[in-house]
Amino acid sequence: MKIKTAEFVISNTNVTKCPKERLPEYAFIGRSNVGKSSLINMLMERKDLAKISGKPGKTQLINHFKINNEWFLVDLPGYGYAKVSKKKRAKFQSFIENYFREREQLVCTFVLVDSRHDPQKIDLEFMQFLGENRIPFGIVFTKADKLGSSKLNKQITSYKKKLLNYWESLPMTFITSSSSGFGRTEFLKFIEEVNEDVASDFK
């Protein structure tokens, strides 16, 4: 998929205020600092479409971007940042949960995880939440350039094996590096194919 246009539409904390336009929507979420802003910028070939987080936990908003006038990319707040107060975290969770429960045009969620790490409790809990709410998701391994290729393969194989302790089958997985652009073509091809698959539901 060639990215012709990528426009910021709106930021808010309320699913009822998200854009009304019926377009297939893809949400990006993960722990703070996982590389979400960098990945979005890399995919869109824009330097600062998503803000590279100076202060993790600061950008607690649902951010909609319209891509090629065909689909929405949604940048969701990073979760699991220790310095956000408990009260704020609870509020964050409820508006995020509302978003997932109510946003009908959401076709796929991408859960970002750092290629170097084993499955983290907070990510597993979040995937479980998605599963319970029947929200399709894929896992995006970020910062792949930080490991050499054999270590990377080993780590990802082990991650998948551990996931099978919780899931009967594995979700789609993508390996990416925002520094090198690795994984970009395959990732965008996936979105393009899903857009084609769901086109009749969005007429």
Ligand code: GDP
């Ligand atoms: P966010 O909080 O999830 O939006 O994460 P950011 O995109 O702000 O990235 C967090 C840090 O990781 C920044 O210092 C980035 O430069 C770095 N980073 C993000 N993606 C990559 C990557 O693919 N490779 C490397 N080497 N560093 C990355």
